[in-house]
Amino acid sequence: MRKYDLIIVGAGIIGTFCAYHALKRGKTVLLLEKDSLPFEASFRNFGQAVPSGQSLPLWFEYGRKSLKIYKDLQENTDISLVKNGSWYYASDDQEMTLLEEIHQLFTERNYTNKLYTAQECLDINPSLKKDYVKGGLFFPEEASLNPLVMVHRVREFLIQYMGLHYQPLCSVISIEKKRGIAKIHSAHGQAFWSDKVILASGRDTQFLFPDLFAQADLKISKLQMMRLIPQKRAFKSNILTGLTIRRYESFHSCPSFHKLETSAEQKLLQEHGIHILFKQADDGSIILGDSHSYVPAHHQANFGFEISTEINEMMLNEAKRILHVESWDVESTWAGYYLQANKSDIFTKTLDDVIHVINGIGGKGMTTSPGFTAEYIQKLY
Template sequence: MADIEYDLVVVGGGVLGTFHAYHAMKKGLKVALLEKDAMPKGATVRNFGQVVPSGMNTKWQQYGRKSLKIYKKIHAKFDISVRQEGSIYLASNDEEVQLIEELKEINRANDYTSILFTKTECLRKYPGLNEQYVKAGLFFPEEITVEPRTMIGRVHKYLKKKGVSIFYKAKVIECNALNNEVSTQLANGRMLLSSKVIICNGSDFKTLYPEMFATSDLEISKLQMMKTKSQGDYKISGSILTGLSIRRYEAFAECPSYLKIKSKEPLDSLEKKWGVHILFKQAMDGGVILGDSHEYADADNIDDLGFDLNMDIDNLMLSKAKEIFSLPTYEIEQRWFGMYSQCKNADIYERTIDRNIHIITGIGGKGMTGSAGFSKHNIQQLFNI
């Protein structure tokens, strides 16, 4: 017999699982959140901490905008490291200027505030920006940044205060449907009984349902990032996204000129080979995080991506970054990579087993921005609330 009963057990304490637990709690459900490690250590804590609905297509922008409200609402009650300093896309040539102008019109139709900045306005707002690089910018004042490694732990503390049971070092080894309930067996011998289970972690998905995982359309993206030493008194605010981001992000694919502009790009460039686009974000300790890159492998062949950093990629990103910003120092203090899963043929991987076991994973690069809003919608759907 199980010693505790829940309405919902969420497997995976990253941002996607955490916000499923949050919204279930908000609906009055009794919730347990299970994290296999001492604290989340995957993609949730290995990213920039940029919450940028502006970069998403129209469907996911709606989830991202809901996420902004959720982050801000929690932060107003409990400090989760939110800073509302906006995001800007810096156009480096006439084609990119055309794309940001078109995106502004799309966002005007979507009632999402964006402001076109002239070259002079960009240079005034962002000290150290290379005047030879920037032609114009598109600024989104509502957007925020968080400190990923701080944020998730603080949201967990908030959830505990609200009555969510959180178990760390809770490795799930088996889920079994029992009529209208699900038993979740942990490696430590404990068993939890719940009405539903949601599995939001790709590693747990692979452990619990290996055949299904192996035949899924999930792929893994490996992203390299780095952080400079503290910049002292030098400050840059918010999220800085550049011309390569304009050429990569989903939002711009909805612009009328996008396909024509993309068709002119060289197919054999290193930027395309390694999926490089240059982002900047200043961390609270004064260092500037910059990156990133994208290398891909099928989820069942994750080892093909290797365990090491590719220094050729880092060197390319550094050289590109120096063309955009003159920082007081480009001395690197930390280097790391993150990995996230995404679907090849869908927005997110969703699979239901025996009615009450739901696999929700593969949110890809949309995780930090889209998870909070998407999870609200998903909890409403799964519990018919």
């Protein structure tokens, strides 16, 4: 029988970067994926690498390390990384105070950023609406990735140049410890053996170790996003706005965060988990969103199957307060889903010394997964 050093179940961003770091350590790795291609949370997101939004200090540092990993990979193969920077725009004096405070916190950590006045923001980005912006903070080192292709391109690089073994359309139905190592059974009757297994199955928690996930404090988040029709270039960088400043965890470290006052209009948007992000793709289309709603991990059916027109209208109306664009015509709209730990930053568990569960990273996967998995694999070996 063939035995691997490591088998990874789930070929999303967590599984792929676990494979990357294990291969760099000279391990033999098999990556298993239940679908022909993975297509869940790792692909239904904005594709923004923004360490500036992560909780301080730990997850910011994971994000910072992830940026370096992305940049190193981009030097070897095109993973779609574009170093276009991130703008945060304040819509009122309270948000501007938070930008001033977070500027200081990141400056102390030698993370390049610069504050701008409202007029400077308008001069740099004429698409901004004068009545909205009170000032801005720019992070030039941050980047965008195309979530539709990034993980696929990294995986192909690992297969071609680093010796990754990959098997799609392989649904795993059991993982057990046997003879001191891990044995994996597939729905097609295959058996695989390895010294260690990483289970990175995303929101599919009802098949493998369902009791473990049922007892864990996990929830599923549903996000709504939309894409406007291709149009002339309105901006280059990632744009994050006032509601984002009020939502992202890095700002919770600001002394003034807990003094924030919220208007009735802001509260209504926050009740639907709405904050407004913009990203303009290479074809000129503009991705904007998003909203957040939650159900317990084993109650996905409670989401139903509809995209809420009301929520999309709320997001569009708020977006129209912020930017001038050529067209607000919507080309497509979709929902993304991810598993999130309720009271911790991520859910990890080791079973029988050889089975390692990683899940519940939430909405910070694109920004932090490469850095987090580097540390995880280092501890594993």
